[in-house]
Amino acid sequence: MARIGYARVSTVDQDLETQLAKLKAEGCEVIRSEKVSGGSRDRRAELATVLEFLRPGDELMVTRLDRLGRDTRDVLNLIYECEQKGAFVTVLDPHVSTRGEMGHIVLTVLGMVAQMERRFIKERQRDGIEQAKREGVYKGGKQRLDRGQVLALRDQNHNPTQIAKLVGCSRMQVYRILNGHGTAR
Structure with a gap:
């Protein structure tokens, strides 16, 4: 036991x-x-x-x-x-x-x-975001990756797998950034 x-x-x-x-x-x-x-x-x-x-x-x-x-x-x-x-x-x-x-x-x-309680938390969060948007102060979630760094590494001919290892994230996150700029390889 x-x-x-x-x-x-x-x-x-x-x-x-x-x-x-x-x-x-x-x-x-x-x-x-x-x-x-x-x-x-x-x-x-x-x-x-x-x-x-x-x-x-x-x-x-x-x-x-x-x-x-x-x-x-x-x-x-x-x-x-x-x-x-x-x-x-x-x-x-x-x-x-x-x-x-x-x-x-x-x-x-x-x-x-x-x-x-979880539902109440989500509702309060959603209400707070909506109010912040109406007031023009909503900035969205905290950016976790430096998109510029990902794009710079791509420009240095690193592939998505190499970029993910260098910046410490998943390949999917790299692909999202690269696809957002229309440049995944």
């Missing part, structure tokens, strides 16, 4: 330290963490590793249910998968575990709340 912690934040500029400290204090022998959206399981390699590692009697611990996911169906599927392996899920805040029947009911309600 092992206590396995899972910590997650949505963006790279958010801090995992509080979650990690709480999970360590609860006696988690193994803690996996990642900085990725909880909207779905896509790109959540650490969560996949935890689920694969779980054995009968193990306990998966998270600080809050929304760290496990923000979609009710996805959270319930994750809990089901843990139970199929004979493992338990424990949420620290509020303290709820799947060891008892009441825990399942509470986790279902918390999962619905997490999903509703």
Whole structure:
């Protein structure tokens, strides 16, 4: 029987330290963490590793249910998968575990709340963007790649694969920039 912690934040500029400290204090022998959206399981390699590692009697611990996911169906599927392996899920805040029947009911309600909260966040974000557009102050998302650098490397006869390696991004991102300028090779 092992206590396995899972910590997650949505963006790279958010801090995992509080979650990690709480999970360590609860006696988690193994803690996996990642900085990725909880909207779905896509790109959540650490969560996949935890689920694969779980054995009968193990306990998966998270600080809050929304760290496990923000979609009710996805959270319930994750809990089901843990139970199929004979493992338990424990949420620290509020303290709820799947060891008892009441825990399942509470986790279902918390999962619905997490999903509703995600919808509210998206609505507020969309409203804020619309207002900023009306006021003429919307600048769009932060540019992550230097498009000029990508184009300069192309002009130096580097192919998209080489450019992706040099600037540290995927080839798809390079192709998007090059196709935007009508010059992919």
